[in-house]
Amino acid sequence: MRKIVINGGRPLQGEITISGAKNSVVALIPAIILSDDIVTLDCVPDISDVASLVEIMEIMGATVKRYEDVLEIDPRGVQNIPMPYGKINSLRASYYFYGSLLGRFGEATVGLPGGCDLGPRPIDLHLKAFEAMGAKVSYEGDNMNLSAQGKGLHGASIYMDTVSVGATINTMIAAVKAKGRTVIENAAREPEIIDVAYPFEQHGGPYSWCRD
Numbered sequence: 001m002r003k004i005v006i007n008g009g010r011p012l013q014g015e016i017t018i019s020g021a022k023n024s025v026v027a028l029i030p031a032i033i034l035s036d037d038i039v040t041l042d043c044v045p046d047i048s049d050v051a052s053l054v055e056i057m058e059i060m061g062a063t064v065k066r067y068e069d070v071l072e073i074d075p076r077g078v079q080n081i082p083m084p085y086g087k088i089n090s091l092r093a094s095y096y097f098y099g100s101l102l103g104r105f106g107e108a109t110v111g112l113p114g115g116c117d118l119g120p121r122p123i124d125l126h127l128k129a130f131e132a133m134g135a136k137v138s139y140e141g142d143n144m145n146l147s148a149q150g151k152g153l154h155g156a157s158i159y160m161d162t163v164s165v166g167a168t169i170n171t172m173i174a175a176v177k178a179k180g181r182t183v184i185e186n187a188a189r190e191p192e193i194i195d196v197a198y199p200f201e202q203h204g205g206p207y208s209w210c211r212d
Contacts, residue, residue: 019045020069024195026093027169029053031196032073033062033100034176039199041071049091056083056094082109082143089142095123095166098146099173102135106148125160125167132156133178155180165190176200 020043030053032039044050046069054064054071061077080101088094088111101108127137130146133153138145155178160167168188173196175182187193 019043021045021192021195022047022049023165023190024192025050026053026091027096027173027192027196028199029057029071029073030093030096030100031173031176031199032057033060033075033078033097034103034173035075035199037076038072038074041073042069044069044071049093052091053093056088056097059083078104080105080107083111088112092166095126096170096173098126098130098144099170102130102146102148102153103174103177106150106152108146109143110146111143123167125162125164126170128161129156129158129167129171129184130174132158133174133182135174153178155182157183158185160184160186160188162186163188165192168193169196172196 022045025041025044026049028041029050044066050071054066057073057075057078058064060081060083061079063074063077065072083094083097088097094110097110098108101110130153131137133156134148134151135153136147136149138147153174155175158171163186165188168184169192171182171184172193
C-alpha cells in the first residue's frame, strides 16, 4: 500500500501559490455556452481535464485563448453538434454539457461521461432534474439524447434524493434559460456551487439562496 511519511519537528516557512479550484473550473467551462458574450476565467489550473474541455468547446465552435492561467472563451459561435462517445468519455465533468446544451439549444446528443476509476458515478439525479424541466431522455449505444421536444425547458421544483454537487450544478446550468422558476431542494452547498452561480448573478442572473 502506498503511503506518505512526514517527518516533523521543523517549523514551516516560505510561500506557495494555490492553484484554482478544479471542480469549479470544469463546471464553469461548459456553463459558458449559455453566455452571449466573451467570458474570462482567471486562476485556471493547467490540468488534463481543462485541456479536454477546451478541446471539446473548440470542436463545437467556441474560440478559446489561453494566457498562462487565464482562459478567454467566446461561446457565440458554438453549434449544437453531436458529441459522441470518445473525447467526451475522457472525463467525468463532460456531463455538464448536458445542462448547458439543453439550456441553450433545447436538445443535446452527448456520449456518456467517463472520469477517474473510483467506482460507479450514476447520473440519475441529473436526468431526473432534466425530465422534471420537460426534457425527454433516450439512449443510442453509448450516446444519450436529450430533448426539450421543441418547447424549451421550463422551471420546476426538484428534490435531490441525495446531496450531489454535480447534479445540483447541472440543474442550475440547465435552469438559467428555462422558462419560469426552478427550486432545488436538498441541494449541495460546496464552494463550487457558489462559483458557478457567481458569473450569472453578476449579469443579473436568476439565483437566490434559502436555508432551512
